[in-house]
Amino acid sequence: MPPAQDHARGAHAWFIIVICLLGISSGPAAFCLASIGLFSEPLSREFGWDRTGISLAVSLMMLFTAISLPVIGRFIDRFGVKKVLIPSVALQALCFLVAPLMQSYWQFIAIYIAIGTIAVGSNSVPYMRLLSTWFDRSRGLAIGIAGSGTGLGFAYVPILTEVLVNHFGWRGGYIGLGVILLLVTLPLVAFALRESPSHETDDSEQEAGTDGAVKQVSGYTLREAIFKREFWSLVTIFMALAFVLYGLIPHLVPLLTDRGVSASKAAQLASAFGAAAFAGRLMIGFLVDRHDARVIAFIFFSLSALGIAIFLLPLPFWTLYCAAILLGGSLGAEVDMLAYLTSRYFGLRSFAEVFSVLFSAVMVAMGLGPLAFGVVFDASGSYQSILMLGIPICVFAVIMLLTLRPYSQRRRGGPVSMT
Numbered sequence: 001m002p003p004a005q006d007h008a009r010g011a012h013a014w015f016i017i018v019i020c021l022l023g024i025s026s027g028p029a030a031f032c033l034a035s036i037g038l039f040s041e042p043l044s045r046e047f048g049w050d051r052t053g054i055s056l057a058v059s060l061m062m063l064f065t066a067i068s069l070p071v072i073g074r075f076i077d078r079f080g081v082k083k084v085l086i087p088s089v090a091l092q093a094l095c096f097l098v099a100p101l102m103q104s105y106w107q108f109i110a111i112y113i114a115i116g117t118i119a120v121g122s123n124s125v126p127y128m129r130l131l132s133t134w135f136d137r138s139r140g141l142a143i144g145i146a147g148s149g150t151g152l153g154f155a156y157v158p159i160l161t162e163v164l165v166n167h168f169g170w171r172g173g174y175i176g177l178g179v180i181l182l183l184v185t186l187p188l189v190a191f192a193l194r195e196s197p198s199h200e201t202d203d204s205e206q207e208a209g210t211d212g213a214v215k216q217v218s219g220y221t222l223r224e225a226i227f228k229r230e231f232w233s234l235v236t237i238f239m240a241l242a243f244v245l246y247g248l249i250p251h252l253v254p255l256l257t258d259r260g261v262s263a264s265k266a267a268q269l270a271s272a273f274g275a276a277a278f279a280g281r282l283m284i285g286f287l288v289d290r291h292d293a294r295v296i297a298f299i300f301f302s303l304s305a306l307g308i309a310i311f312l313l314p315l316p317f318w319t320l321y322c323a324a325i326l327l328g329g330s331l332g333a334e335v336d337m338l339a340y341l342t343s344r345y346f347g348l349r350s351f352a353e354v355f356s357v358l359f360s361a362v363m364v365a366m367g368l369g370p371l372a373f374g375v376v377f378d379a380s381g382s383y384q385s386i387l388m389l390g391i392p393i394c395v396f397a398v399i400m401l402l403t404l405r406p407y408s409q410r411r412r413g414g415p416v417s418m419t
Contacts (some may be wrong), residue, residue, distance in 0.1 A: 012194070013134050013142075019188050020127040020146035023085075026185045027122050028065070028092065028115050029335075030153020031177050032058060033246065033370075034274065037253035038161040038267065042170040049105060051254065055374030057112040058250050062367025064116030065123065066360040072121045073356025080195050081126040088121030089186045095119060096178030100171035124150070125359060128339040129352040130193070140293070140340050144285010147336035151281055151328065154274025158253070158267045219347015225354045230345045233403050234358055238338050239365040240397035241301060244308070244390040245331050247369020249273075255311070255383050256320070269324050276328025281336050288340055297337050298401050304330035305394040312387050330394075338362065344407040 024030070040054050076084050095115050102108050127146060135142040157177075164173040225231050248255075252273065256266035280300060287296045307326030310319050342355045376386040 016130065016134055016194065017142050017146050019192050020131060021149040021152065023185055023189055024124050024127055024146060024149030025153035026181055027124060028061065028119065029123070029150050030157050032061060032112065032115060033249045034154045034157035034270065035161040035173065035177065036250045037270065038158060038165055039170050039173060040254060042165060047105065050378055052374040052378045053105065055250060055370040057109050059367040059371035060109060061112040061116035062363045064113050065120050066363035066367065068117050068120040069123065069125060069356040069360040069363065070353065073125055073352040076126050076129050076352040077350055081130045082189065082193055082195060084121040085126045085189050088119050089181060089189055092119035092122045093178045093181035093186065096174050096181065099174035124335060125352055125356050128355060130195070132343045132348055132351055138289060139343060140288035141285040143336050143340050144281045147339070148278040148281030150335065151274050151277025151331070154277055155271045158270040162263065162267045219349030219351065220354070221350050222353045222357060225346045228345070230404060233400060234338060234341060235361045237397045237400045238334060238362045240393050241304065241330065241334055242362045242365040243369040244393050245304060245327060245334065246366040247373045248327065250370045251373045251383065269320055272321055273324040273328040276325040277331040280329035284336060292406070293337065293340055294401055294404050298398060301330055301394065301398050301401065305391045308387050308390045308394065312384065341407070
């Protein structure tokens, strides 16, 4: 390939990363989880809903996402990324734009269930499939940079939501988030994303066809993958971490305000959490291309137990920033590490389907976590007991990492793109 042509392709590949980063930053994980804590108080004031009831909406969204993801993963492998992503982003925007019209609790629940079903394709699965197609040697870095979009979302969504809610009420908050999806995310994925590199690479893998469907590549099918020990180890590790980390996120702002922290400072701490997730994903993406991903995961996941311990202890306010950074760093290692290890252990042949099933299991834990935190608070008036439970759960997940065998370089899948 001529140098100029190769350089142009490489430049476009990194442009794809930026689009994926922005798309993931506005996905359901960031837009729903990072905003619900700011919507919680005004919704409770207007409708009288308690924290368990508000948390239930997020939990149901996660559980329905878990049910829907395997189906959408198969669609992605069969029809291509954009045919799933474009309508999903549009439907997610619609859900936010109709939220101000709700007058009852069942409508509130229905909106979040809709995000977890008809808009489920706006999650990270299509973006991860796209990146795994474009990148091989720098796949970890590409996934890390784009996946840091979740951290970016967790950083800007609380501040943005607080500003919108303070100036326009909770209805204006939902409308503002919907407009961002409609006017920023949707045009990017519709007009700037490309399914794969336009040139054929080596014989071990092929790019997506002109119709967007993905042709045969190397790796395991879902049926083959579920009989591998690594499949169930990944399920156990990432479900345990997701239960704790994603259980805490929607309750982070209420947890802090209960301690006397002002709403603005609580939003700043939530943003620090997101910024740490953003930075952690960048660092992890860089490291896993150069070192054993299992070792990197062990280090970053160990931070979670320490961060929760800080929240449990009566320490000065500044230490809460340390806890937010430690927990954000662990969150940064989570979904991206799952995507990376999935591609390395099971290849790209049915990547979207295998990853979506793994991610579905994790989404079940993501859904149960916020609900468990809410139930414990409403029953005891405190988050102390659920935080105490979170420490051994995180330690267990870290120990389980030791059961993962080294992934063979033969399963790297071949260079889909030279980047």
